[in-house]
Amino acid sequence: MIDQAVAARSRAMAVPEVMVALSGRWLRLEQFVIQGLMFLLTALILLNVATRYAGFPIYWIDESAVYSVVWLTFIGASAMTRMRLDFAVTMLTERFSERGAAIARAISTLGVVLFGIGLSVMCWLWLDPVGIARAGFDAREFAAQSFNFIYTERTQTLNWPTWVIYSVVPLFAVSMTLHALANLFEDLGLVPKQALPGFATGTADGVN
Numbered sequence: 001m002i003d004q005a006v007a008a009r010s011r012a013m014a015v016p017e018v019m020v021a022l023s024g025r026w027l028r029l030e031q032f033v034i035q036g037l038m039f040l041l042t043a044l045i046l047l048n049v050a051t052r053y054a055g056f057p058i059y060w061i062d063e064s065a066v067y068s069v070v071w072l073t074f075i076g077a078s079a080m081t082r083m084r085l086d087f088a089v090t091m092l093t094e095r096f097s098e099r100g101a102a103i104a105r106a107i108s109t110l111g112v113v114l115f116g117i118g119l120s121v122m123c124w125l126w127l128d129p130v131g132i133a134r135a136g137f138d139a140r141e142f143a144a145q146s147f148n149f150i151y152t153e154r155t156q157t158l159n160w161p162t163w164v165i166y167s168v169v170p171l172f173a174v175s176m177t178l179h180a181l182a183n184l185f186e187d188l189g190l191v192p193k194q195a196l197p198g199f200a201t202g203t204a205d206g207v208n
Contacts, residue, residue: 016185020194023082023182026175027196030079037072041065060157067155067165074172081112082179083196106187113184116177123170126150127163 048061080086093104128142132151135142139151153162186193 016190019178020182020185020191023178024194024196026178027079027082030075030175033075034072034079037068037075041068041072044068063155063157067158070165071168074168075175078172078175078179081176082182084183102187106184109180109184109187112180113177116173116180119173120170120177123173127166127170 044061044065047058048065051057051061077086093101096104126148127150128146128148131146131148132139132142135145143149143152150163150166151161154160155162155165182194185191
């Protein structure tokens with residue numbers, strides 16, 4: 001019985017460690033993606049200026065730049081969640097004791113976890129992968145059955161399927177939930193706080 005209890009406790013303690021490790025690896029991947037998107041956005045803007053100045057504007061650059069900003073915003077927000085660089089209001093928590101501030105921080109982080117889970121559920125209902133699979137991945141048949149036209153719509157100039165662009169939202173929901181869970185495990189003291197190489201660490205003393 002004792003051995004079983006110890007094994008069960010070890011498995012329970014391994015879950016936070018695995019989640020934190022996954023969050024760290026995903027964060028490093030987000031770093032490279034953010035850098036790539038920033039380079040892409042800069043290149044698109046410079047190309048747009050050059051072609052307009054030359055009198056031969058490329059019509060799809062504006063839309064590409066907009067979608068680059070959208071993806072950069074969502075992925076950057078996900079990374080900021082893990083780094084605790086999101087906005088925080090500290091007028092109340094800065095008057096708490098150290099223990100009170102830690103409890104408030106954990107409650108705040110739990111709120112982020114619940115928001116991420118709720119957003120993930122909404123994205124599941126919105127994209128309805130089960131429904132599109134039942135329709136044989138026929139976008140028109142799926143739209144006729146569900147009146148959900150996300151898989152039939154296309155972008156204006158790039159002529160890409162809009163669901164490809166919108167896929168950043170469920171990606172953001174899942175990654176934010178993962179990062180928030182890692183933060184929550186750290187706040188609860190289940191795992192030690194991890195160093196985040198390649199990123200500036202948050203220094204705010206309030207709940208974030």
